[in-house]
Amino acid sequence: MAGRLWVLSSVVLMLTMLVAAKWQGSSSQPADIAAIKAQEACRDCHRQISTNHAQNAHSGLTCTQCHPNALEHQDADDPAKVLPVVDFRAEVCGSCHKFQYETYFMSEPGVAGIYGGTPANPHDHPKTKDFPLYNKIVAGHGFTKEYNEDRSHKFILRDHIDVKRPKNAACLNCKSTHVAYYWGREFKGIVLNETAKWDEVIARIPKEMHDYGVSCNQCHDPHSTQLRIINKGLKAAIAERGVNPYWQEKNAKSFEEADKQQKETLLCAQCHVEYVCGPGVDKKVRFVYSWRKVRDLDDFYRSEFNYMQDWVHAIIEEPLIKSQHPEVELFWESKYERSGASCVTCHMPKVKVNGRTLTSHWLVSPLRYIDGFVKGERLGAFPCGQCHSVSPQILKAQVLRVQKHVDEAQKRVQQALSESIDAIAAAKKSQKEGKTVNEQLLRQAVRLHQIAHLRWENLVVSENSMGFHNPEEVMKELNEAMDYARQAQMLALQSAGLVTKPESQ
Ligand code: HEC
Ligand code: HEC
Ligand code: HEC
Ligand code: HEC
Ligand code: HEC
Ligand code: HEC
Numbered sequence: 057m058a059g060r061l062w063v064l065s066s067v068v069l070m071l072t073m074l075v076a077a078k079w080q081g082s083s084s085q086p087a088d089i090a091a092i093k094a095q096e097a098c099r100d101c102h103r104q105i106s107t108n109h110a111q112n113a114h115s116g117l118t119c120t121q122c123h124p125n126a127l128e129h130q131d132a133d134d135p136a137k138v139l140p141v142v143d144f145r146a147e148v149c150g151s152c153h154k155f156q157y158e159t160y161f162m163s164e165p166g167v168a169g170i171y172g173g174t175p176a177n178p179h180d181h182p183k184t185k186d187f188p189l190y191n192k193i194v195a196g197h198g199f200t201k202e203y204n205e206d207r208s209h210k211f212i213l214r215d216h217i218d219v220k221r222p223k224n225a226a227c228l229n230c231k232s233t234h235v236a237y238y239w240g241r242e243f244k245g246i247v248l249n250e251t252a253k254w255d256e257v258i259a260r261i262p263k264e265m266h267d268y269g270v271s272c273n274q275c276h277d278p279h280s281t282q283l284r285i286i287n288k289g290l291k292a293a294i295a296e297r298g299v300n301p302y303w304q305e306k307n308a309k310s311f312e313e314a315d316k317q318q319k320e321t322l323l324c325a326q327c328h329v330e331y332v333c334g335p336g337v338d339k340k341v342r343f344v345y346s347w348r349k350v351r352d353l354d355d356f357y358r359s360e361f362n363y364m365q366d367w368v369h370a371i372i373e374e375p376l377i378k379s380q381h382p383e384v385e386l387f388w389e390s391k392y393e394r395s396g397a398s399c400v401t402c403h404m405p406k407v408k409v410n411g412r413t414l415t416s417h418w419l420v421s422p423l424r425y426i427d428g429f430v431k432g433e434r435l436g437a438f439p440c441g442q443c444h445s446v447s448p449q450i451l452k453a454q455v456l457r458v459q460k461h462v463d464e465a466q467k468r469v470q471q472a473l474s475e476s477i478d479a480i481a482a483a484k485k486s487q488k489e490g491k492t493v494n495e496q497l498l499r500q501a502v503r504l505h506q507i508a509h510l511r512w513e514n515l516v517v518s519e520n521s522m523g524f525h526n527p528e529e530v531m532k533e534l535n536e537a538m539d540y541a542r543q544a545q546m547l548a549l550q551s552a553g554l555v556t557k558p559e560s561q
């Protein structure tokens with residue numbers, strides 16, 4: 057597989073011409089490109105895009121190379137009635153950028169570490185395999201219907217389409233570049249917003265993109281070729297709190313003003329963050345990025361949404377928070393972030409391809425790159441070497457050690473949460489049977505359970521690195537969660553007289 061990876065080199069220029077020729081149906085002489093350019097009066101009406109295009113790496117391309125029928129559009133009496141093709145398929149970019157295209161679509165089933173990796177079939181690796189009490193802890197939530205270990209970017213939309221749980225259009229912002237790009241605007245006859253119907257949106261996404269959904273123009277402006285973000289939820293969060301609310305010196309006001317490290321992390325923050333998407337307890341559909349660390353989430357959801365944004369737990373009958381995948385928020389304040397790494401540093405390493413340094417677009421566990429590096433494979437890489445001088449094998453073993461410690465700690469919290477659920481349920485049962493229950497103690501118990509639940513579910517189940525991205529923070533929060541869950545259990549039992557208060561308290 058790696059052996060077939062192609063090279064971008066001076067050939068690119070030739071390819072440019074060839075593709076142009078193919079799409080234009082003309083010969084491959086540079087003079088023709090000039091001739092096409094002379095015909096293109098796009099700038100008259102599309103000034104900003106034409107300027108972006110002319111000033112950057114794609115200036116050698118004609119507009120019609122990506123918008124084949126644009127001349128007919130331009131010459132029409134009403135250009136708005138003869139719209140040119142707007143093609144989001146990765147094949148368009150891949151025709152000239154073969155290496156990035158091929159690596160982006162790599163997916164090798166198999167397990168790099170113990171806690172990560174890509175299952176061949178997502179249904180074979182439900183999250184309950186790693187977290188056996190999960191369905192009890194989130195009882196009543198849609199995720200109990202099906203929730204699997206993540207696969208590679210090659211299957212972003214496919215795995216969402218196939219999963220058996222309720223879906224809505226807002227979720228598609230992280231599964232489809234079309235949805236993210238046109239969110240808030242008209243897209244093929246419907247307006248994309250919280251009230252759009254999921255299946256009507258899916259029907260408008262080209263079939264060829266139903267597996268991967270997220271394309272090159274999610275992170276690259278096709279005209280300027282610069283890195284960009286298009287997700288509106290993230291943009292709104294940045295407008296309110298800056299690009300990194302937990303690092304004042306780096307907290308630029310917009311993506312464009314951010315430094316390279318922040319930009320690279322923001323690309324991933326379009327999706328690898330906690331957000332509220334979909335109907336809450338109050339049936340209201342929201343699409344909001346909280347853009348906060350776990351320690352600030354509970355207060356925020358209480359004040360902002362009255363805790364109605366997610367669901368009511370089926371056993372304790374109280375609202376709880378269901379997190380998404382907060383890789384970015386956990387990464388903030390980590391030793392890696394503070395020493396200059398971004399998500400791209402470890403997950404998109406630079407590799408040498410026939411003398412050129414290119415960026416691998418295979419978004420996978422870095423342990424897979426380390427294994428490849430040790431075996432001398434073409435797509436092997438050791439990005440960690442920028443900061444570490446130990447051998448790749450030793451460093452990998454250290455990663456697994458850190459993850460094992462986190463896993464052991466989280467297992468105890470999982471058990472404590474399960475027992476706190478039982479205690480709250482028992483107290484409520486007493487209450488329903490008409491027995492006296494100290495409401496104040498029971499409320500305290502529920503409150504502590506909510507906070508403990510949030511920390512465990514957010515940091516170890518929804519977050520995908522089993523603590524690696526910031527072990528110190530995860531261990532601290534799990535420690536607190538353990539304490540809160542046990543207190544919740546005790547207070548709930550006390551509230552219903554199911555256990556007597558110890559004298560010493
Ligand atoms: C006389 C003005 C005019 C010229 C010249 C013109 N366009 Fe347009 N273009 C429009 C209008 C009007 C629209 C529709 C805008 C809208 O709906 O928001 C449009 C839309 C587009 C779209 C978006 C299509 C879509 O479905 O969203 C593309 C792509 C485009 N033009 C490319 C080009 C290119 C490439 C050229 C040069 C070959 C060009 N245009 C020349 C007026 C023009
Ligand atoms: C490398 C391929 C490529 C080239 C070259 C290219 N475009 Fe585009 N264009 C796209 C893609 C992809 C989109 C979809 C929107 C996005 O991702 O920003 C797009 C969208 C557009 C739109 C619609 C913007 C909107 O928001 O509705 C216009 C207008 C447009 N292009 C004009 C041009 C003009 C004018 C040129 C030449 C100066 C040009 N394009 C060259 C790929 C290209
Ligand atoms: C017809 C060929 C062609 C197509 C199609 C094409 N590109 Fe390019 N691209 C080039 C050339 C030529 C360069 C400049 C030389 C280089 O960097 O390899 C370039 C450069 C780039 C760069 C590097 C910019 C830099 O400053 O380093 C990015 C990123 C890029 N293209 C993204 C895209 C994306 C995304 C698409 C699809 C929307 C696309 N390209 C489609 C030919 C193409
Ligand atoms: C998740 C975001 C993301 C997506 C999606 C993405 N890229 Fe990139 N791309 C990057 C980053 C980050 C870089 C490195 C930029 C840098 O070092 O300045 C990069 C670099 C590039 C470059 C410059 C040469 C290089 O290898 O460093 C090209 C060309 C490119 N990408 C093409 C593509 C193509 C083609 C696709 C779709 C198949 C794509 N990208 C999808 C993030 C992305
Ligand atoms: C548009 C949304 C989006 C963006 C942007 C995005 N991701 Fe993802 N990513 C996903 C989704 C969704 C999945 C899960 C896919 C599945 O299970 O089918 C995923 C999966 C992954 C995986 C797991 C792969 C595996 O084999 O298990 C890694 C690693 C990853 N992404 C890293 C990144 C990094 C690093 C960035 C930024 C450079 C990034 N992603 C940008 C949506 C995104
Ligand atoms: C210092 C290197 C490093 C940085 C920086 C980093 N990661 Fe990771 N990431 C890892 C390691 C190591 C793992 C654990 C992989 C495993 O268990 O196989 C991991 C795991 C993941 C996973 C789960 C992969 C899987 O196979 O299921 C995702 C998704 C992910 N990271 C996304 C991100 C995002 C997004 C960022 C930026 C906020 C980021 N990472 C920053 C090293 C890093």
Ligand code: HEC
Pocket residue numbers: 391392395396397401402422423439440441442443444451452454455458527
């Ligand atoms: C930008 C610099 C940087 C990069 C890149 C980086 N690290 Fe680190 N890493 C650090 C720092 C700083 C520490 C803490 C100080 C120390 O232990 O040397 C650390 C510590 C560690 C530890 C010990 C963690 C603990 O909690 O005991 C492991 C394991 C580790 N790194 C693995 C990796 C792996 C694997 C990669 C590549 C995928 C990587 N690092 C990339 C900076 C980096």
